[in-house]
Amino acid sequence: MAADTVLDLLxxxxxxxxxIGAPEHKPLTFARLRELAARTMADLNAMGIGxxxxxxxxxPNGPEMAAAFVVVASCATTAxxxxxxxADEFEFYLxxxxxxxxxxxxxxxxxxxxxxxxxxxxLVEVVPDRGKGAGFFMLKPEKPMAGKPAKSGKAxxxxxxxVLHTSGTTSRPKIVxxxxxxxxxxxxxxxxxxxxTPSDACLNIMPLFHIHGLIAAVLSSLAAGGSVVCTPGFxxxxxxxxxxxxxxxxxxxxxxxHQTILARAERNTEIIARAKLRLIRSSSASxxxxxxxxxxxxxxAPVIESYGMTEAAHQMASNPLPPRARKPGSVGxxxxxxxxxxxxxxxxxxxxxxxxxxxxxPNVTAGYEANxxxxxxxxxxxxxxxxxQGTMDEEGYLRITGRLKELINRGGEKVSPLEVDxxxxxxxxxxxxxxxxMPHDKLGEEVAAAIVLREGQSATxxxxxxxxxxxxxxxxxxxxxVFLAEIPKGATGKLQRIGLAEKLGLGA
Ligand code: AMP
Numbered sequence: 001m002a003a004d005t006v007l008d009l010l011x012x013x014x015x016x017x018x019x020i021g022a023p024e025h026k027p028l029t030f031a032r033l034r035e036l037a038a039r040t041m042a043d044l045n046a047m048g049i050g051x052x053x054x055x056x057x058x059x060p061n062g063p064e065m066a067a068a069f070v071v072v073a074s075c076a077t078t079a080x081x082x083x084x085x086x087a088d089e090f091e092f093y094l095x096x097x098x099x100x101x102x103x104x105x106x107x108x109x110x111x112x113x114x115x116x117x118x119x120x121x122x123l124v125e126v127v128p129d130r131g132k133g134a135g136f137f138m139l140k141p142e143k144p145m146a147g148k149p150a151k152s153g154k155a156x157x158x159x160x161x162x163v164l165h166t167s168g169t170t171s172r173p174k175i176v177x178x179x180x181x182x183x184x185x186x187x188x189x190x191x192x193x194x195x196x197t198p199s200d201a202c203l204n205i206m207p208l209f210h211i212h213g214l215i216a217a218v219l220s221s222l223a224a225g226g227s228v229v230c231t232p233g234f235x236x237x238x239x240x241x242x243x244x245x246x247x248x249x250x251x252x253x254x255x256x257x258h259q260t261i262l263a264r265a266e267r268n269t270e271i272i273a274r275a276k277l278r279l280i281r282s283s284s285a286s287x288x289x290x291x292x293x294x295x296x297x298x299x300x301a302p303v304i305e306s307y308g309m310t311e312a313a314h315q316m317a318s319n320p321l322p323p324r325a326r327k328p329g330s331v332g333x334x335x336x337x338x339x340x341x342x343x344x345x346x347x348x349x350x351x352x353x354x355x356x357x358x359x360x361x362p363n364v365t366a367g368y369e370a371n372x373x374x375x376x377x378x379x380x381x382x383x384x385x386x387x388x389q390g391t392m393d394e395e396g397y398l399r400i401t402g403r404l405k406e407l408i409n410r411g412g413e414k415v416s417p418l419e420v421d422x423x424x425x426x427x428x429x430x431x432x433x434x435x436x437x438m439p440h441d442k443l444g445e446e447v448a449a450a451i452v453l454r455e456g457q458s459a460t461x462x463x464x465x466x467x468x469x470x471x472x473x474x475x476x477x478x479x480x481x482v483f484l485a486e487i488p489k490g491a492t493g494k495l496q497r498i499g500l501a502e503k504l505g506l507g508a
Contacts, residue, residue: 002188003223004157004181007074010034013225017198020135020222021229022063023242028133030225036067036136041075041154043139047124048147049100051159054079056099056121057209058090058112061233063135064128065208066218068103073161073183075154076100080164080209084473087111093165094121096175106140134230157181163369164211166310167407167416175369178313185362186313187219189336193318194250194279194304196224203248205234205257212284212412215314216252216306236260240268243275252281254412256442258291258303265298277301279321283308284412285444286400289328307331307398309386311378313363316386317398330397337361341392346380356404357390358383406497408436411443413475417497420478423471424449424464429457434487436500438480439507448506449478450487459483480506 003009013019013030021027028036049055055072056079059065065080072078079097081090090112094102102116106125116123123142130136155161161180165173190196202221206213208230221228229246231238234257253261258280265272277299282292283306292303304326306318317339319325319332326332333339340348341355349355360383367375378385387405392398408415417435424433431454438448453459461481468477488503489495501507 002184004184005074005155005159006070006161006180006183006219007037007154009184009187009219009223010037010070010074013198013222017225018201018227020063020066020133021201021227021246022130022134023229023231023245025063025130025134027227027229028063028067028135032133032136033067033071033222037071037074040071040139044072044076044101045149045152047101047122047139047141047145048149049076050149051075051151051153051155052077053100053149054097054163056081056094056097056102056112058083058102058110059105059126059208060108061208061230063130063230064105064126064137066204066228066230067135067137068126069162069208069214069218070222072103073155073180075152077160077177078162080162080214081112082207082209082473083110083112084475085112086471086473087115088471089473090115091119094119096165096172097163101141101145103139155180157184162214162313164209164310167414167419173416173419174371174374176310176365177369178365182313182363182365183215183219184223186215186315186336187223189363190216190220190315191224193306193315193320193335194220194281195321196220196226198225200224200226200249200278201246202226202228203242203246203251204228204230205239205251205253207233210284211310211314212252212254212308216281216283216308234260236264240264240271244271247274247276249276249278250281251277252283254284255282255287255291255444256285256411258282258287258295259442262291262294262298272299275299279304281306283315285409292326292328302326305331306335307400311365311384311386312337312359312361313365315363316357316359319397325395327397330393330399332398333396334398336363339392339398340383341390342380342383342385351392351394354389354391354401357386357388357398357400359386360384403498408447409445410440410447410475411445415447415476417447420447420449420468420472420476423468424451424478427459427464427467429453429459430464431455432487434495434497434500435478436497438501446480447476447478448480448482448501450482450484450500450504452484452487482506
């Protein structure tokens with residue numbers, strides 16, 4: 001029987017087998033991980049937190065974050081947040097989530113603490129206990145917490161395991177609820193695509209507040225009874241030392257990370273010769289075919305490009321492992337959900353036609369939270385519209401050709417241009433602002449903003465960037481700011497973000 005709760009997924013690994021690791025630390029075994037899940041369930045329930053209650057998590061990347069995700073998801077709803085957020089961003093997310101508690105790491109200073117106190121969200125410290133294995137921890141509430149949850153014990157298949165925000169067509173990000181059965185289906189799909197087994201070990205360099213790392217690296221490894229070794233996050237200078245120490249069988253990353261790794265490969269040929277990589281996975285942004293070819297040559301392992309999305313609990317399509325063909329420039333074949341191409345009217349199009357990529361399957365969210373308008377436009381005849389444009393060839397390989405949604409994909413990090421607009425509009429000298437994607441050789445896209453100043457006012461690029469950086473995490477701050485007398489309009493007189501870079505001479 002397929003496991004459709006996170007706790008059931010954790011039941012698969014052998015007691016003494018490693019589940020979660022970290023460089024230079026003793027791994028946490030599956031027995032210990034299950035002990036941690038049981039203890040966390042009892043502790044959270046005693047604090048009045050139970051099934052479908054939301055626990056926001058702001059932890060540094062690493063084994064505690066991976067462990068907290070799976071054990072809290074076993075009995076409540078996890079809401080991991082990017083630790084790089086500014087106070088204003090935390091305030092929005094914690095309020096929007098109606099979080100019942102916020103988990104932070106002992107000794108870690110984060111603006112999220114002050115925000116939680118201001119909002120009256122109880123703070124619970126995660127106290128690492130690496131002696132029991134990487135990722136083991138105790139929970140310590142800042143103030144005594146007691147209560148009785150509405151629903152206690154183990155989460156059921158339809159309970160929400162994970163909520164993440166996704167950049168929307170408004171400046172307010174939308175909440176994507178993912179049920180236990182959604183995340184378990186996605187983990188199972190990835191396990192099958194990559195033929196993961198208990199002998200696999202994934203080196204995690206992805207952030208663990210994003211769907212890619214949470215599901216592809218952590219949950220699918222554990223679902224296979226294999227292990228995930230959690231680094232503090234991608235670091236080009238340390239990557240090869242980790243590779244040498246951990247000897248992972250695979251890793252998954254965004255294209256920019258692969259490019260940075262390749263740039264340092266020549267200096268690390270001995271480590272590469274000793275490496276035991278069975279495969280390398282790439283997702284979240286388009287992988288240039290040259291990078292794929294080069295990676296395969298350098299590491300002597302197949303590079304599997306996959307197509308993922310938060311609303312799909314990550315994987316939708318993937319290139320298959322050999323002996324089946326990998327097609328450079330394609331994101332592969334349907335790998336879990338059904339995948340099709342749809343026209344604007346909601347008709348499924350024949351092979352070869354260009355249209356919107358749509359999906360349907362057990363990994364797909366039931367819909368955005370409290371957002372009927374977004375759901376009405378996102379779902380057509382039972383299919384979820386990805387907002388990506390593409391074609392499918394005769395063999396079922398999908399190619400992404402463009403994007404219908406307003407979003408900037410900065411090397412896999414998604415930025416809502418509207419959120420940036422709204423922040424910059426608060427600057428007193430700004431009359432009008434349009435944030436847009438500017439082509440970038442490594443990241444694919446970079447954030448840029450075109451601004452019209454108020455009459456008689458002045459501001460420099462630096463001032464605007466500093467102003468934005470007070471409210472927005474670094475990756476959202478425009479790298480380029482241009483001042484214009486007027487913002488160019490499209491043929492219909494509408495402001496158009498898409499194509500603006502080219503119009504302004506900032507194209508590739
Ligand atoms: P996220 O929800 O952050 O995972 O972002 C999902 C979006 O990332 C998709 O809708 C695509 O626009 C983009 N994306 C994911 N994987 C790929 C890929 N392999 N190639 C191109 N774009 C991708």
